[in-house]
Amino acid sequence: MNKISSICFGCEPLGGTDWGNVDIKAIEDAVNTALDLGLNFFDTAGVYGLGLSEKRLSRILGKRRHDVVIATKGGLRWDQSESKRKVILKDSSPESIRGDVESSLKRLKLDILPIFYVHWPDSNTKIEDTFFELLKLKNEGKIKSIGCSNFSAKQLDIASNVCKIEYVQLPVNILDGPPNKNISEICTNKKIKIIAYNVLLNGLLTGKFDQNSSFPKNDRRSRLSIFKGSTFLDALKKVDKLKIEAENVNNSLAHYSIDWVLKQENIISVVIGIKSTDQIIDNWSVKSNLI
Numbered sequence: 001m002n003k004i005s006s007i008c009f010g011c012e013p014l015g016g017t018d019w020g021n022v023d024i025k026a027i028e029d030a031v032n033t034a035l036d037l038g039l040n041f042f043d044t045a046g047v048y049g050l051g052l053s054e055k056r057l058s059r060i061l062g063k064r065r066h067d068v069v070i071a072t073k074g075g076l077r078w079d080q081s082e083s084k085r086k087v088i089l090k091d092s093s094p095e096s097i098r099g100d101v102e103s104s105l106k107r108l109k110l111d112i113l114p115i116f117y118v119h120w121p122d123s124n125t126k127i128e129d130t131f132f133e134l135l136k137l138k139n140e141g142k143i144k145s146i147g148c149s150n151f152s153a154k155q156l157d158i159a160s161n162v163c164k165i166e167y168v169q170l171p172v173n174i175l176d177g178p179p180n181k182n183i184s185e186i187c188t189n190k191k192i193k194i195i196a197y198n199v200l201l202n203g204l205l206t207g208k209f210d211q212n213s214s215f216p217k218n219d220r221r222s223r224l225s226i227f228k229g230s231t232f233l234d235a236l237k238k239v240d241k242l243k244i245e246a247e248n249v250n251n252s253l254a255h256y257s258i259d260w261v262l263k264q265e266n267i268i269s270v271v272i273g274i275k276s277t278d279q280i281i282d283n284w285s286v287k288s289n290l291i
């Protein structure tokens with residue numbers, strides 16, 4: 001497998017939902033710029049835009065999709081009926097996981113998925129059953145590497161006793177602190193690499209928001225508690241302090257935050273949601289990425 005870049009292009013906005021009014025052409029331009037810069041790692045999921053993120057990523061990359069590392073995720077089913085907001089159900093049953101792998105292969109137009117994560121643990125399915133099925137899919141040549149996303153230490157331990165887990169994806173940022181110690185320990189012992197998301201805390205750690213910031217209804221930040229009331233005001237105070245820390249070392253808050261995450265044990269790459277060429281150029285120029 002290619003060595004993956006330490007900045008991973010987060011493709012959830014490419015799905016077109018829950019991140020406000022996104023300009024798909026602007027994201028397409030950003031993908032092309034990212035490739036020119038040397039980025040080779042993309043993060044998507046079946047559920048992002050209910051299949052649209054994977055389809056669009058494949059279209060934009062064209063033949064180049066075979067030269068990069070695309071990580072996708074499954075184990076979430078959506079209610080197909082037309083409702084205002086789709087109902088998402090966790091389902092990592094062997095049949096559902098197999099179906100998800102097959103669907104992602106079709107949408108991405110790939111013969112093998114470089115990385116396939118179980119998106120969220122499903123309490124109705126035995127973890128052993130899910131990962132035994134994934135092992136079968138790997139042996140059939142449909143998946144190269146298996147990963148767990150949002151798993152607890154205990155769940156990760158069970159999964160990693162069934163098959164080799166290569167990657168764990170979980171939220172890590174400078175405000176909330178390093179990854180859970182028990183997860184880190186398992187990752188060190190079993191040589192599992194961590195891919196972090198929520199590194200910019202949905203943009204908060206760029207320092208661009210203030211108490212007057214608000215978000216449209218179709219942007220998840222209009223629902224998230226960190227962007228509401230006193231929690232938001234407290235977070236903004238912490239962000240101000242971090243901004244000063246960053247300035248003291250001649251860094252922007254966003255870069256300081258990304259650098260901090262990349263320095264944590266076992267973390268080899270950070271997934272950052274991208275909406276524009278400016279954002280990928282800015283994030284790519286993080287000091288530790290250019291060393």
Ligand SMILES: NC(=O)c1ccc[n+]([C@@H]2O[C@H](COP(=O)([O-])OP(=O)(O)OC[C@H]3O[C@@H](n4cnc5c(N)ncnc54)[C@H](OP(=O)(O)O)[C@@H]3O)[C@@H](O)[C@H]2O)c1
Binds near residue numbers: 009019150
């Ligand atoms: N495994 C999982 O369960 C899971 C969950 C969530 C996300 N993810 C993955 O992680 C990716 C990132 O999502 P996240 O929730 O972690 O969000 P994030 O990366 O913390 O924040 C992303 C948002 O920050 C803003 N931003 C990014 N770079 C910027 C820059 N240089 N300057 C100013 N603003 C900038 C953009 O939004 P605005 O321009 O609108 O402010 C962008 O959409 C997703 O695309 C997805 O691939 C995975």
